[in-house]
Amino acid sequence: MITTVARRKQLAHLTEQIEELKQKGTFFRLRVLEDEQEAVCTYDGKRVINLASNNYLGLTSHPKLREAAIEATRKYGVGSGAVRTIAGTMRIHMELEEKIARFKNVEACVVFQSGFTANAGTVSSILGKEDFIISDELNHASIIDGARLSRAKIKVFRHKDVAHAEELLREIQNEAGRKLLITDGVFSMDGDIAPVDRLCDLADKYGTIMMVDDAHASGVLGRNGRGSVDHFHCDGRVDVQVGTLSKAIGALGGYVCGSRDLIEYLYHRARPFLFSTSHPPSVAATCIAAFDILENEPERIQRLWDNTAYFKQQLASAGFNIGGVTTPASETPITPVIIGDGRATMEFSRKLFDAGVMATGIAFPTVPEGKARVRTIMTSEHTRAQLDEALDVMSRVGKGMGLIS
Numbered sequence: 001m002i003t004t005v006a007r008r009k010q011l012a013h014l015t016e017q018i019e020e021l022k023q024k025g026t027f028f029r030l031r032v033l034e035d036e037q038e039a040v041c042t043y044d045g046k047r048v049i050n051l052a053s054n055n056y057l058g059l060t061s062h063p064k065l066r067e068a069a070i071e072a073t074r075k076y077g078v079g080s081g082a083v084r085t086i087a088g089t090m091r092i093h094m095e096l097e098e099k100i101a102r103f104k105n106v107e108a109c110v111v112f113q114s115g116f117t118a119n120a121g122t123v124s125s126i127l128g129k130e131d132f133i134i135s136d137e138l139n140h141a142s143i144i145d146g147a148r149l150s151r152a153k154i155k156v157f158r159h160k161d162v163a164h165a166e167e168l169l170r171e172i173q174n175e176a177g178r179k180l181l182i183t184d185g186v187f188s189m190d191g192d193i194a195p196v197d198r199l200c201d202l203a204d205k206y207g208t209i210m211m212v213d214d215a216h217a218s219g220v221l222g223r224n225g226r227g228s229v230d231h232f233h234c235d236g237r238v239d240v241q242v243g244t245l246s247k248a249i250g251a252l253g254g255y256v257c258g259s260r261d262l263i264e265y266l267y268h269r270a271r272p273f274l275f276s277t278s279h280p281p282s283v284a285a286t287c288i289a290a291f292d293i294l295e296n297e298p299e300r301i302q303r304l305w306d307n308t309a310y311f312k313q314q315l316a317s318a319g320f321n322i323g324g325v326t327t328p329a330s331e332t333p334i335t336p337v338i339i340g341d342g343r344a345t346m347e348f349s350r351k352l353f354d355a356g357v358m359a360t361g362i363a364f365p366t367v368p369e370g371k372a373r374v375r376t377i378m379t380s381e382h383t384r385a386q387l388d389e390a391l392d393v394m395s396r397v398g399k400g401m402g403l404i405s
């Protein structure tokens with residue numbers, strides 16, 4: 001007897017939820033990139049100016065990174081064959097960790113498969129159920145998941161509100177458990193920067209562990225892209241620094257920087273490190289080459305910030321709400337164009353795409369209800385002509401929809 005998929009009802013509740021998304025106008029299909037991740041590229045057969053990637057420095061297609069990946073594949077093959085703790089630690093994995101540790105001016109570094117696993121694996125393993133996590137309300141999902149997995153008690157402070165964080169710390173001052181104060185360095189949906197220096201002051205005052213997730217700050221903020229801790233001159237004050245290798249670095253992975261003992265502990269206890277296979281050698285080689293680029297081609301970072309300043313200024317003068325009133329004000333290459341309504345946001349994004357600009361619509365639950373936005377991210381590789389063209393399209397479509405006058 002043939003049992004067709006349609007006759008099975010076990011997942012009917014998912015179908016209902018999909019229907020609900022379609023009703024709300026927030027259902028999406030994945031756009032498929034047909035060539036390389038670049039400032040202008042082809043999605044779904046259409047050539048568009050790309051304002052949606054995290055490829056801040058254009059490293060996804062840098063010739064030196066490409067060469068490094070090919071060379072490592074030739075020399076060492078395509079896979080590591082095991083988890084790091086069994087047999088899958090290759091010489092090149094160690095070289096990358098040593099390189100990042102030197103770059104970040106810390107004792108040691110461990111690389112995870114992604115930024116997500118770096119956060120989730122670290123937060124969940126360094127704390128237990130007697131402990132406390134004091135977390136910014138807009139921290140990334142991987143921090144939230146790690147916090148839940150740790151079973152520690154979670155206290156959420158209002159976005160970037162240091163006084164509120166202190167209030168929460170004071171409430172638990174006499175509790176026995178350890179305390180972890182944790183923030184994103186740059187917030188991924190609004191592009192604003194955490195008050196890392198003042199949070200470090202709090203961590204010192206209350207004796208808490210201090211942790212910063214620098215996914216969007218890696219390669220973007222600080223000297224040669226060293227991140228928010230460098231940006232705020234907080235070297236030595238942050239116990240756990242997380243970064244990603246998947247955004248500005250152009251490849252894939254996440255890392256944790258800190259003391260030698262922190263890293264040794266994570267080697268023994270971080271579950272994604274213990275139970276999931278390490279990167280192919282090509283990934284490690286690519287990342288090593290990327291850190292050389294950060295040191296040797298700082299002009300990329302300068303171009304990124306020049307483009308960012310220009311694009312933000314032009315968007316604002318066109319009349320778009322780029323945050324700062326009811327949402328945080330962006331200070332980085334992430335610039336949200338706030339629409340509010342989820343359906344209108346998705347429509348704006350779709351119309352932009354049809355007119356030749358790729359900028360992703362982001363709605364609830366990724367951002368709060370009523371704060372839906374089209375998020376743009378600048379790169380160093382966009383030319384002024386491409387930016388002007390994108391701005392022209394955005395103004396035209398925005399006017400057509402009555403979003404700006």
Ligand SMILES: *Cc1c(COP(=O)(O)O)cnc(C)c1O
Nearest residue numbers: 114115116140188215244246253
């Ligand atoms: C993207 C992101 C991550 C996850 O990094 P991946 O390397 O893509 O897994 C973690 N934290 C923040 C704040 C991010 O924006």
